[in-house]
Amino acid sequence: MKRYLVISVLVISLIFFWNCISFKGGYFLPSENQVESIHLCKKIDDSGDLLKPLDIQSEFTSEDDRVICFIRLKDIGTRIDLRWKWYSPDKELVRDTGNIIVSQGDRYLAAATAYDMFQLNPENIFEGQWTVVIFMNDKFIGKKLFQVFPSSPKL
Amino acid sequence: MNSLKNFILAFLLLFLISGSLNASKMGLMNQSPKKKETIISLKGEYLAYSYDFNQIYGENVEFEFSLYSVSCRCIKIAITPRIFYAYGDVILEKVDEKFEGDEFLFNPQAKKGTLISYGEKIEVKEIENEVKETPLPKTDVLEELTLAKIQKSLIYFVGQTIHIATDFDVYGYNVTLFVEGLESVGFKKIRLSGGINQRRSGISLNRIWYTKSQGLIGRASYLYEKEKKVNSLTQLNYEERSVLKNYSGPKRQVDVMSSTTVNLKNDLNLGLTGNYNTSSLWNTLFWLNKNWSKKFSTQVNFSYNKPINLRGEAWLGLQSILNTGKFGNISLSGKYEVQNQMLANFSYGNTFLKKINFLLSSSYSQIKIGESADYSKIFSGGVNLSYSSRLFNVSSDYFLNYDLFGDQLLSQPQLRLGLNPFQFYGGLISANVYNIFIYNNLKRGETEEDSYSNNTVLTLSTQPILLQKGFSLNYNISLEQFVEKEGRNFTSGGFIFNLKKSIVKGISLEGLYSVQSRRKTKDWLIEGTTSQDLSAVLKVNLSERLNGWVSFSYDPKNNQWRQSFADISLGIIRYWKLHSLIHYDFLLRKINNVDLYLIRDAGRFQLRFIWRSLSKQFLIELVPR
Numbered sequence: 001m002k003r004y005l006v007i008s009v010l011v012i013s014l015i016f017f018w019n020c021i022s023f024k025g026g027y028f029l030p031s032e033n034q035v036e037s038i039h040l041c042k043k044i045d046d047s048g049d050l051l052k053p054l055d056i057q058s059e060f061t062s063e064d065d066r067v068i069c070f071i072r073l074k075d076i077g078t079r080i081d082l083r084w085k086w087y088s089p090d091k092e093l094v095r096d097t098g099n100i101i102v103s104q105g106d107r108y109l110a111a112a113t114a115y116d117m118f119q120l121n122p123e124n125i126f127e128g129q130w131t132v133v134i135f136m137n138d139k140f141i142g143k144k145l146f147q148v149f150p151s152s153p154k155l
Numbered sequence: 156m157n158s159l160k161n162f163i164l165a166f167l168l169l170f171l172i173s174g175s176l177n178a179s180k181m182g183l184m185n186q187s188p189k190k191k192e193t194i195i196s197l198k199g200e201y202l203a204y205s206y207d208f209n210q211i212y213g214e215n216v217e218f219e220f221s222l223y224s225v226s227c228r229c230i231k232i233a234i235t236p237r238i239f240y241a242y243g244d245v246i247l248e249k250v251d252e253k254f255e256g257d258e259f260l261f262n263p264q265a266k267k268g269t270l271i272s273y274g275e276k277i278e279v280k281e282i283e284n285e286v287k288e289t290p291l292p293k294t295d296v297l298e299e300l301t302l303a304k305i306q307k308s309l310i311y312f313v314g315q316t317i318h319i320a321t322d323f324d325v326y327g328y329n330v331t332l333f334v335e336g337l338e339s340v341g342f343k344k345i346r347l348s349g350g351i352n353q354r355r356s357g358i359s360l361n362r363i364w365y366t367k368s369q370g371l372i373g374r375a376s377y378l379y380e381k382e383k384k385v386n387s388l389t390q391l392n393y394e395e396r397s398v399l400k401n402y403s404g405p406k407r408q409v410d411v412m413s414s415t416t417v418n419l420k421n422d423l424n425l426g427l428t429g430n431y432n433t434s435s436l437w438n439t440l441f442w443l444n445k446n447w448s449k450k451f452s453t454q455v456n457f458s459y460n461k462p463i464n465l466r467g468e469a470w471l472g473l474q475s476i477l478n479t480g481k482f483g484n485i486s487l488s489g490k491y492e493v494q495n496q497m498l499a500n501f502s503y504g505n506t507f508l509k510k511i512n513f514l515l516s517s518s519y520s521q522i523k524i525g526e527s528a529d530y531s532k533i534f535s536g537g538v539n540l541s542y543s544s545r546l547f548n549v550s551s552d553y554f555l556n557y558d559l560f561g562d563q564l565l566s567q568p569q570l571r572l573g574l575n576p577f578q579f580y581g582g583l584i585s586a587n588v589y590n591i592f593i594y595n596n597l598k599r600g601e602t603e604e605d606s607y608s609n610n611t612v613l614t615l616s617t618q619p620i621l622l623q624k625g626f627s628l629n630y631n632i633s634l635e636q637f638v639e640k641e642g643r644n645f646t647s648g649g650f651i652f653n654l655k656k657s658i659v660k661g662i663s664l665e666g667l668y669s670v671q672s673r674r675k676t677k678d679w680l681i682e683g684t685t686s687q688d689l690s691a692v693l694k695v696n697l698s699e700r701l702n703g704w705v706s707f708s709y710d711p712k713n714n715q716w717r718q719s720f721a722d723i724s725l726g727i728i729r730y731w732k733l734h735s736l737i738h739y740d741f742l743l744r745k746i747n748n749v750d751l752y753l754i755r756d757a758g759r760f761q762l763r764f765i766w767r768s769l770s771k772q773f774l775i776e777l778v779p780r
Contacts, residue, residue: 028201031214035301038298085273087277091276091277131277133257133273139243140243140257141229141243
């Protein structure tokens, strides 16, 4: 009985080592300043320490007076500049915020939030698909597409 | 002692095979992708592959695309939908060319891509792509693909070199395995993507388990696939029962099931299936299918079936289906067996004036009666004509069954008439009425019997009536009258009241009271039964992490509690949740059954640890999703 048990354990161990393992792993870490989420919304809840997006959506109408592009970042350990660029359906740049300092990088932040607001003036509304792009320290980090309809969005 | 020895030997043998096969199947062997061509080789400062979601996220990555060397700040790859997306300071460079952009969507297999830059305008440049403005894939997948999502996987790998082969297998070099976020062992080389739903040709041992009631059980299979040409799957089930105590049946049993299909041409294919088990039961089927046109197809088949202790049967069959469009569909089939048995079927169906359906069918069977020399010969036929309108539907059937051997002829006309559910009081009440009349005529030799029956059903139901805020009521009443020639008539009826009350947000109580009565009426005699049921359900849906319900049922007529069920789901940590199903029997005064589940949702699969108290079983399941 014992002999069978010993053989079983030996064979199982041999198969395990022979098949798959070489105990050599690297130590890899992702970079700091990760994008956690990007949302388009109509309102912002500023009651807490961090901002929260309200009425998240990707379709707007000419009745909406604004579109907010909200971003949440995490693990911030360096200086961060954010920049939003808004493009109309004919791919023309219609708003550029330039670089806005979000963190000086003097202390570690577990999370940070920021947003930019685009006014939908009746004079400059183009129906169709709009694009908003976000850059962090002059590097593209994400974009959102949204539709603008003349009245209520098509369901 | 002998049975224990057998058990250990059998277990050892099965484990040996499973170790090798599963390791290769799950990708734990050191397999080199060099045997296969790679479509993309990624080198980065940080590359993470999620086994759960079959996705890659990388930072500061370099790779080759067509003749270009590409570098980017981040890369996202969703293997299953074949989405490749590099972004952030994307640079494509070859000897005499250099392009820069912010986003690069590409197909490494077709070697085509789209480079997008965000300056004063959105500029789109096609790389090795003749078609202008490649439609961009849905961004939902890319938005959801984040490092945070990958780090929440049950199984993910992190390293600096990842290769993707032409068959979209993913290989990692010097990678570290993370299980539930905890760093574990490292691998020099490993096939990362192999797994449960990536079945390829070859042998695999699917399951091995042991239970006190069934013994040692193994499931193995062999799959051979040649794309769009051949598909063949053979499965083997093995049960070793000699290890069981006090078991008197066969010591072991083997079942083999095989199915092969071959596509000879687009319109011509054949198949072969076979099943065998060690109790001397086997059967096989060969078929050849030819599509002459989109409207006409023919199938020829041959089958042999060997039941236990009976003579085998060899059948040759032919089936044709003709779709003539507005002239209707015709199906014709016939089978002949070497012992002079035969089966034949014919059917014709069509729709006239969009609302009138017509179906004609007939069949003939000549089947041996046991081992005798006699045959049962039955001819049957039927005609169905139905009409449905916005207000009502009517259907008439005529069914004929002629038993030539027993000299019996059954003819059965039927008439069904129903009003479509109609609403009144502004849609508050909905009513439904239907009636079925059946007439039977049975001729047996010189004797002839007639019978008939009629069944009428009326139902009334209401929409929920709001009594107060968060408090609603709806009810359902039904009445049925059955009449037949022999006078065994009955009347049945009942009602159900359903009350719903919202207590606080996320908690609601639902009450259900039903009375059902069935009365048999014959001349002056009325007899029957009445049953009542009162039940309550408390529903809790406080958050995504906690929801469930508890129900109680009570018999008011006998003043007796009956039973209670509870179903509770509780999120524990990360993606783990505890789920329980409990059944309490008030009559027996004990918990009848408890099922406990510990579940981990992991993208492509779900890991479940299950405990069933009734069968005293503990199960571990890996369920593909």
